[in-house]
Amino acid sequence: MTDQSVNAAATEMELYGALKDKEPPKEPRSQWRDVWDQFKKHKGALIGGGFLLFITLFVLVGPYIWQIDPKKLDIRNKDLRPIYTLLWDGDARTLWSRPFGTDNLGRDIMATLIAGGRASMAVGWMAMVLSLVIGTAVGVFAGYFKRLDGILMRLTDLFLSLPILPLLLVAVTLFRQPLRAALGPEGGMFILIVGVIGLTSWMPTARIVRGEILALKEREFILAARSIGTTSSAIIRRHLLPNVVSPIMVSATLGLAVAIITESALSFLGVGFPSDFPTWGKLLSDAVPRMTEFPERVMLPGILISLTVLSVNYLGDGLRDALDPRIRGR
Amino acid sequence: MLTFTIRRLVLSIPTLLFISLVIFMLLQLAPGDPMAQVPLTVPPEVKQKMREALGLGAPVHVQYWKWLVQFFWIEPQVLIDHWFGTALSEGKLRVISWQTRSPVMDIVMQRMPQTLWVVGMSYVVGILIALPIGIYSAYRQYSVFDQVGTFVSMIGFSVPPFFSGVVVIVLFSVQLGWFPSIYDTTHVVTDWDSFVIQFKQMIMPVMVLALQTTAQISRFMRASMLDNLNQDYVRTARAKGLRESAVVLVHVLRNSMIPVITVIALGIPGIFGGAIITETLFKVNGIGQLLLTALFANDLPMVMTLTFIFAILIVLFNLIADVLYGVLDPRIRYD
Numbered sequence: 001m002t003d004q005s006v007n008a009a010a011t012e013m014e015l016y017g018a019l020k021d022k023e024p025p026k027e028p029r030s031q032w033r034d035v036w037d038q039f040k041k042h043k044g045a046l047i048g049g050g051f052l053l054f055i056t057l058f059v060l061v062g063p064y065i066w067q068i069d070p071k072k073l074d075i076r077n078k079d080l081r082p083i084y085t086l087l088w089d090g091d092a093r094t095l096w097s098r099p100f101g102t103d104n105l106g107r108d109i110m111a112t113l114i115a116g117g118r119a120s121m122a123v124g125w126m127a128m129v130l131s132l133v134i135g136t137a138v139g140v141f142a143g144y145f146k147r148l149d150g151i152l153m154r155l156t157d158l159f160l161s162l163p164i165l166p167l168l169l170v171a172v173t174l175f176r177q178p179l180r181a182a183l184g185p186e187g188g189m190f191i192l193i194v195g196v197i198g199l200t201s202w203m204p205t206a207r208i209v210r211g212e213i214l215a216l217k218e219r220e221f222i223l224a225a226r227s228i229g230t231t232s233s234a235i236i237r238r239h240l241l242p243n244v245v246s247p248i249m250v251s252a253t254l255g256l257a258v259a260i261i262t263e264s265a266l267s268f269l270g271v272g273f274p275s276d277f278p279t280w281g282k283l284l285s286d287a288v289p290r291m292t293e294f295p296e297r298v299m300l301p302g303i304l305i306s307l308t309v310l311s312v313n314y315l316g317d318g319l320r321d322a323l324d325p326r327i328r329g330r
Numbered sequence: 331m332l333t334f335t336i337r338r339l340v341l342s343i344p345t346l347l348f349i350s351l352v353i354f355m356l357l358q359l360a361p362g363d364p365m366a367q368v369p370l371t372v373p374p375e376v377k378q379k380m381r382e383a384l385g386l387g388a389p390v391h392v393q394y395w396k397w398l399v400q401f402f403w404i405e406p407q408v409l410i411d412h413w414f415g416t417a418l419s420e421g422k423l424r425v426i427s428w429q430t431r432s433p434v435m436d437i438v439m440q441r442m443p444q445t446l447w448v449v450g451m452s453y454v455v456g457i458l459i460a461l462p463i464g465i466y467s468a469y470r471q472y473s474v475f476d477q478v479g480t481f482v483s484m485i486g487f488s489v490p491p492f493f494s495g496v497v498v499i500v501l502f503s504v505q506l507g508w509f510p511s512i513y514d515t516t517h518v519v520t521d522w523d524s525f526v527i528q529f530k531q532m533i534m535p536v537m538v539l540a541l542q543t544t545a546q547i548s549r550f551m552r553a554s555m556l557d558n559l560n561q562d563y564v565r566t567a568r569a570k571g572l573r574e575s576a577v578v579l580v581h582v583l584r585n586s587m588i589p590v591i592t593v594i595a596l597g598i599p600g601i602f603g604g605a606i607i608t609e610t611l612f613k614v615n616g617i618g619q620l621l622l623t624a625l626f627a628n629d630l631p632m633v634m635t636l637t638f639i640f641a642i643l644i645v646l647f648n649l650i651a652d653v654l655y656g657v658l659d660p661r662i663r664y665d
Binding site for chain 2: 130157158160161162163164165166167169170171173174175257261264265268269270271281284285288291292295298299302305306309310313314
């Protein structure tokens with residue numbers, strides 16, 4: 001009898017042996033771990049993300065390390081060239097304490113670049129966040145509530161057919177004075193530029209989010225949530241929003257790039273911040289009249305804008321690949 | 331298809347009306363007095379009369395209605411008069427610029443050729459460069475050409491035109507002296523030499539604008555080709571023994587062009603907006619530059635009309651893109 005039972009146990013072992021894992025079980029992997037592994041494969045995105053981090057730290061920490069006041073005039077040391085011009089021109093006026101030279105009023109270019117970067121990045125981030133908030137809200141409401149869908153999407157279409165750059169120019173030129181009077185020259189301009197860029201760039205996000213929500217809404221887990229009596233707001237917060245994070249992140253990177261370029265373009269066309277408040281676009285456009293004598297004053301801010309936007313675009317590319325589960329793992 | 335086109339055309343009228351209302355209200359809210367430039371010696375009551383003569387005394391809805399009538403009813407009549415020599419618009423009030431006191435549309439018509447010439451040329455050049463790059467980099471995916479092409483298009487995507495424009499001016503007109511940095515719109519092409527001058531002055535603004543177009547379109551072309559290259563019909567075409575060139579350039583290309591053509595149509599209004607910067611940079615006196623000067627001079631009728639023209643372009647090309655999509659792709663049916 002015991003013999004039989006041992007035999008039975010042995011055959012049972014043989015039967016289930018095939019189903020047993022050949023190797024020790026692996027640690028369970030979280031979604032973000034997978035995302036990071038896929039992201040690492042995209043070299044451009046990795047470099048882009050690294051550069052964006054570097055430039056953000058550069059403008060955030062820069063003023064504490066490079067303690068020259070960007071607004072301080074130093075007429076004696078005006079029009080200094082960057083020290084690297086010594087490589088081909090031994091007679092150039094340079095000063096080792098001014099590595100990137102000074103402008104026509106003797107302001108240190110390194111310090112103005114840091115201050116300008118602060119303004120440009122702040123405008124870029126704020127405008128991006130604003131447009132994301134509006135876009136996500138419109139997208140979620142249009143996708144979730146059927147009654148709002150028609151009117152919100154018509155509104156999105158209308159905004160998409162507005163001529164954006166001309167309207168931005170109009171809004172900034174015409175509302176410059178009252179906002180400056182109300183909130184001070186720099187604060188007023190900041191709010192105005194962030195506001196107009198945010199208000200005119202939320203449409204792509206809204207469309208993408210709406211599409212995702214429409215598909216998610218029909219899934220079983222939403223039905224389950226509703227059947228146990230979850231309120232609409234809780235469904236949106238707990239179940240829908242976490243599932244649309246990836247498209248929102250991708251459109252966030254695109255939004256950041258667009259916002260930085262738009263701010264620079266406005267400054268370049270002469271409707272941006274006041275003249276003593278440096279941004280990268282403003283530094284570039286101020287330097288254009290004398291670009292033949294001092295090309296570095298055009299090149300440095302221009303290169304910074306371009307590199308930042310380039311790195312953000314690469315970051316977006318990498319994020320799109322990493323966050324898409326169909327591409328991930330291939 | 332025809333019913334769809336007609337329905338879209340009819341639907342675009344309220345859209346345009348709404349956009350014109352938005353622009354009009356934005357300009358109404360704006361502070362700024364057209365009498366700001368008038369000498370201080372002019373007494374206030376005379377100024378008030380001048381303001382009323384400009385139509386500023388009337389209530390907002392009357393002003394808006396008058397602008398609508400002038401733009402949609404009287405200006406087309408002027409156009410018909412111009413073409414057929416009739417006298418429909420005789421004695422009727424047109425949209426008048428506060429800056430020059432002449433009809434806005436006349437100035438726009440003077441400036442339009444320069445913009446169309448530079449912008450149109452750059453778009454055509456950009457597309458002609460972009461299509462072969464997109465096709466070849468998709469066909470040889472992950473090759474050196476593809477890597478370089480993707481990188482260059484990413485740069486073209488990221489470098490703003492006001493920087494690339496400045497760089498080419500420094501490089502080619504200051505350092506090398508090959509091309510003039512200012513676009514001379516009074517230049518007339520009569521013979522070979524003047525054509526060379528025209529060619530030289532056009533090359534920089536056209537290439538700066540074309541860089542952006544190329545970057546966008548080649549990315550789309552590559553993605554669209556990649557989608558189609560793995561389809562079953564491609565394998566069938568190869569199995570039939572078709573030449574590789576026929577497979578790629580006839581079968582795959584024709585199918586991949588469908589989304590690309592709509593992107594090309596959708597990009598046309600955008601390039602007019604981008605031309606504002608390029609025109610400022612190269613001193614082309616087109617409509618972008620006209621809008622900018624009108625804004626700084628507080629010339630509201632001019633700003634209103636120009637912005638609205640941009641809006642018409644966007645709505646029109648959205649419509650064209652939608653209709654083209656249906657015409658080109660028989661799988662898509664709107665009705």
